[in-house]
Amino acid sequence: MDQRAWERVPIEAQSVDAPLSRAAVFLVMEAGAGDAALAGIRDALGSVGDLVKNVGFRDLGGRLSCVVGIGAPLWDRLSPGARPAELHPFTPIHGPVHTAPSTPGDLLFHLRAEREDMTFELERQLLDVLGDSARVVDETVGFRYFDARDLLGFVDGTANPVGAELPEAAVIGDDAAFAGGSYVVVQKYLHDMAGWAALTTEQQEAIIGRTKLDNIELDDDDAPRKSHKTLATIEDEDGGELAILRDNMPFGRPGAGEFGTYFIGYSARLWVIEQMLERMFVGEPEGAYDRLLDFSTAVTGTTFFVPTSAMLDALAEPPAKAVVASDPAASSLGIGSLRSRP
Known part of the structure; x- marks a missing residue:
């Protein structure tokens, strides 16, 4: 599919802004090699919407949703020559003590509902x-x-954008070819619960940057080491905060001694998340890394692009069969639609 085709796809973002749910599944997959595997993936991409409807109809109050993300190598196979500007594999970050690894992933399915x-x-x-x-x-x-x-006892996602701020933070608006899409980064963190529990509440609060009981933000302007809250805050040149949309969820298996947080961040600008992670792992100033990492270890790291619903439908069709067709309703808005040849 060429660049001009993308420019005619109607903007309809996937449900990245679905509300925080009681249950979630984060499924990262690696695509198989060869044309047969690619054809199977296209079939699956075209089926997602119907599957969500079929399962979700059993309980409309369950608020079932699924966001699909596609990694850079698979995107190039599905749509050669038309990659979103910032999409690239997750770049590992090597700090003075801790590392954010890069791990494989071609497909992300972020499933959310009120029922497991x-x-x-x-x-x-x-x-x-x-x-x-x-x-x-x-x-x-x-x-x-x-x-x-989170399992460390602190409220998570307090700084999430709301209202009109949400699409500005999470959905691309300044790239005509990919408007309505989002970049998303996922990382799986495992917690040292015993080490964390050995700290006093005051020590934990200084690391996080908020009070534990009532979630009040703490001022650390004069502190020798910045808190997680401060290091994870990115500002523009005018001092305004560049927010991202987090939908982190705890996970764990007490019997296996596994306790963690699954970080998932949606953004209209991938560089904002990358700069946030750089500040956490390398430090600001360099060396003054996020002390939360002494108790929370990143074991995965993958980047995806979340296309609009219409782009996702278009990716389900082989490029040779996708053509731009006029749509009277869409034409009145100055856009067109993608349809398949019979």
Whole structure:
């Protein structure tokens, strides 16, 4: 599909702004080699919308949704020559003590619902459609922990944009070819719960930058080391905060001694998340890294692009069969639509 074709795709963002749910599945997959695998992936991309409807209809109050992200190598296979400007594989970050690794991933399925059985069933059906076309490289089941806290005991996602700020932060608006899409970064962090519990509440609060009980932001302007809150805040040249949309979820298996947070950040600007992680792992100033990393270890790191719903439908069609067709309703807005040749 060429650049001009993308410019005529109607803007309809996927449900990146779905509200925080009680249950979530983060499914990262690696595409198989060859044309048969690519054809199977195209079939799956074209089926996602119907699968969500079929499973979600069982309980409309379950608020089932699925966001699909595509990594750079797979994007180049699906749509040669028309890659989003900032899309590239996750770049590992090597700090003075801690490292943010880069791990494989061609497809991301972010499933959310108020019921765990709904995310389970949607995942099962997605995997059935994909078959041998892609393999699972990471499957993480998240859950809401009390009043939206992480397993370290702090409220997570407080700084998320709301209202009119949300699309400005999370959805691309200044790239005509890919407007309505989003960049998304995922990282899986494992916590040292024993080490964290050995700290006093005051020490924990100084590391996070908020009070533990009532989630009040702490001023660390004069502190020798900046808090996680400060290091993870990116500002523009005028001092305005450049927000991202986080939908982090706790996960764990107490019997296996596994406790963690799955970080997922949506942004209209990938560089904002990259700069945030650079500040956390390298430090600001350099060497003064995020002390939370002494107790929370990143074990994965992958970057994806979330196309609009219309782009996703277009990717389901082989490039040779995709043509731009006029649409009277769309033409009145100065756009067109992608349809397949019979």
